[in-house]
Amino acid sequence: MSNITQLVFPDSLSSHGNGSLAPEIQRMWCEDLYKHTEAALKLMTSDTNNSFCLADHDGALCWPPALSGTITELPCPQMFNEQVYETGGNATRKCMDTGDWSATTNYSQCLTESALSEIDLSVVLRIIFISGYSLSFGSLCAALVILRHFRSLKCVRNTIHANLFAALLLRLIAWVLMYSYSELVTFSKTSRFDVILIIVSSKLHLHF
Known part of the structure; x- marks a missing residue:
């Protein structure tokens, strides 16, 4: 039983979310849409040890209540946040054994060919x-060690070079910290509400 929506409602009620609504309104709308389904599932699981996930909106789709340990499928949204998706595929999300939805939704089947090409290019650019930056970091560290270790190289000119290398090294470290922080902030803000960035992030993680 992987799709509770099809068992309880007709396909017309397997509704997609509206990206223009506030997240709180989306969740309230989704919970209200499936409140009768949740009541039915409570009766179904009252005599067993089974649990179920409540209706939840991930920012793009409204996920119906589902029994724990099952995977629910919904058709990909046609458009979200001005991004066109492949409507022939399905998005999937797992209801964990604990009765909680998985933190992320799998939208890999929703990407168009053009979007996949853009992601592949972004992966190559990120690797380069x-x-x-890694090569520059290693070279600067090696240069500083050499200039500081060998006394025969100590002179005013090399001291200036060493200070310049140290400044560049600090700049690299600052960039790494800022880049890491921006990645964490971006992921935390988009882990539920910006679907296309979730897809990009998951694909990049696969490459790395």
């Missing part, structure tokens, strides 16, 4: 970008 990070590789270049």
Whole structure:
């Protein structure tokens, strides 16, 4: 039993979310839509040890109540946040054994070919970008060690160079910290409400 929506409601009620609504309103609308389903599931599981996930809105789709340990499928949204999706596929989300929905939704089947190409290009650019900064970091560290270790190289000119290398090294460290922080902030803000970034993030994680 992987899709509770099809068992209780006709397909017309397997509704997509409206990205223009506030997240709180989306969740309230979703909970109200499936309140009768939740009541039915409570009766079904009252005599057993089974639990179920409550209706939940992930920012793009309204997920119906589902029995724990099952995977629910919903058709991909046609458009969300001005991003066009592949409507021939399905988005999937798992109801965990604890009765809670998984933190993220799998929208991999919803990506169009053009979106996949853009993501592949972004992965290559990110690899080049990070590789270049890593090489610069290693070179600066090696240069500083050499200039500080060998006394024969100590002179005013090399001291100036060493200070310059140290400044560049600090700049690299600052960039890494800022980049890491921005990635964490972006993921925390989009983990539920910006679906396309979830897809990009998950695909990048697969490559790395």
